[in-house]
Amino acid sequence: MAVEDIGSGCSSSGDQEFHVLAVDDSIIDRKVIERLLKISLTAVESGSRALQYLGIDGERSSLGFDELKVNLIITDYSMPGMTGYELLKKIKGSTKLRKIPVVIMSSENILARIDRCLEEGAEDFLMKPVQLSDVERLRDFMLRGGEDREVVGCKRKTRDDSCSSSVLSCDRDHPLSPISVSAMAHCKPISKRSRLLATD
Amino acid sequence: MERQAAYLRNALFDQGYLDEQFLQLEDLQDETNPHFVEEVVKLFYTDSVRLIQSIELTLKNTPRDFEKLDKIMHQFKGSSTSIGAKKVKKECTQFQEYCNVGNVEGCIREFQEVKQEHAALKRKLENYFQVFHVVHVACKRSSLSHLHNDYSDAK
Numbered sequence: 001m002a003v004e005d006i007g008s009g010c011s012s013s014g015d016q017e018f019h020v021l022a023v024d025d026s027i028i029d030r031k032v033i034e035r036l037l038k039i040s041l042t043a044v045e046s047g048s049r050a051l052q053y054l055g056i057d058g059e060r061s062s063l064g065f066d067e068l069k070v071n072l073i074i075t076d077y078s079m080p081g082m083t084g085y086e087l088l089k090k091i092k093g094s095t096k097l098r099k100i101p102v103v104i105m106s107s108e109n110i111l112a113r114i115d116r117c118l119e120e121g122a123e124d125f126l127m128k129p130v131q132l133s134d135v136e137r138l139r140d141f142m143l144r145g146g147e148d149r150e151v152v153g154c155k156r157k158t159r160d161d162s163c164s165s166s167v168l169s170c171d172r173d174h175p176l177s178p179i180s181v182s183a184m185a186h187c188k189p190i191s192k193r194s195r196l197l198a199t200d
Numbered sequence: 201m202e203r204q205a206a207y208l209r210n211a212l213f214d215q216g217y218l219d220e221q222f223l224q225l226e227d228l229q230d231e232t233n234p235h236f237v238e239e240v241v242k243l244f245y246t247d248s249v250r251l252i253q254s255i256e257l258t259l260k261n262t263p264r265d266f267e268k269l270d271k272i273m274h275q276f277k278g279s280s281t282s283i284g285a286k287k288v289k290k291e292c293t294q295f296q297e298y299c300n301v302g303n304v305e306g307c308i309r310e311f312q313e314v315k316q317e318h319a320a321l322k323r324k325l326e327n328y329f330q331v332f333h334v335v336h337v338a339c340k341r342s343s344l345s346h347l348h349n350d351y352s353d354a355k
Contacts, residue, residue, distance in 0.1 A: 025275070026247075026278055026279055027243060027247055028244050028247060028279045028282045031239070031240055032225070032240060035228045035236060107274075107277075107278050128281065128282070129221050129224070129282050132227060
């Protein structure tokens with residue numbers, strides 16, 4: 001099988017077509033996130049529709065995994081039916097999908113919720129309404145293609161400027177060049193959560 | 201006309217109808233999406249009709265299902281927040297507080313406030329967008345006529 005046939009991650013990061021799956025029951029928020037991300041995006045209204053799209057809703061999807069191109073999933077937390085947290089668990093519980101980074105959005109600043117999501121493997125937790133500054137961080141991540149990163153677990157600390165990012169490790173899914181540890185040290189913290197801790 | 205548009209817009213902020221989220225939406229508007237803000241606002245007003253109807257129905261049923269009311273209002277508040285509808289959002293929060301303590305009269309009263317603010321903002325935004333359109337078209341026309349002149353000169 002030719003290299004270029006494999007999934008979405010084999011080309012260099014500059015050529016990579018990044019595709020996002022956005023999950024939100026609010027049609028307004030779906031429209032805004034689409035405009036915010038300014039990137040190839042599929043928006044669905046529920047967790048169950050997301051699972052259908054991803055091909056793990058229990059039914060055999062006609063789409064093979066190699067054809068499915070989702071590099072990032074961004075989902076609302078509070079949705080009727082399946083919550084974003086439940087969706088996260090299903091994705092992380094699936095061998096073929098668990099490596100896709102998942103970002104959770106919520107309008108409610110509930111620390112237990114945030115912790116739960118991060119511990120379940122969420123890449124980041126954004127407070128709604130999502131703003132351009134949040135997206136800048138996501139875009140950096142997306143443009144880098146979601147490479148390997150180190151875990152520097154600072155989940156329960158209060159805001160500390162010296163604390164480097166609480167970033168979750170991903171196994172190598174796409175053969176892109178890893179960024180060095182020293183480059184990691186200069187990463188901005190995933191500070192939405194620490195901003196929340198600070199304001200509390 | 202431009203001044204009028206600016207005046208209307210600033211008044212919406214000064215009078216507390218809109219907050220910085222509206223600015224975020226404006227930041228997302230550009231030449232490729234020149235009516236983005238208006239589209240989002242229109243979407244909000246279309247979508248909120250069903251939420252308002254749903255709350256109205258649920259408020260009529262006895263015993264009141266406060267959990268359901270809170271859930272619907274949560275959605276409504278979320279959308280209001282997304283467009284920067286500051287006063288609407290405030291009334292939504294108040295409504296939810298009444299739900300949390302099971303205060304029926306409070307809910308009913310507060311829901312009227314929600315609807316009033318919702319309608320008031322709609323009128324003001326419609327007015328603002330009308331003026332904005334005129335300004336936008338005028339700008340386009342003048343930039344296009346400028347191009348036309350350039351072309352004629354070049355011939």
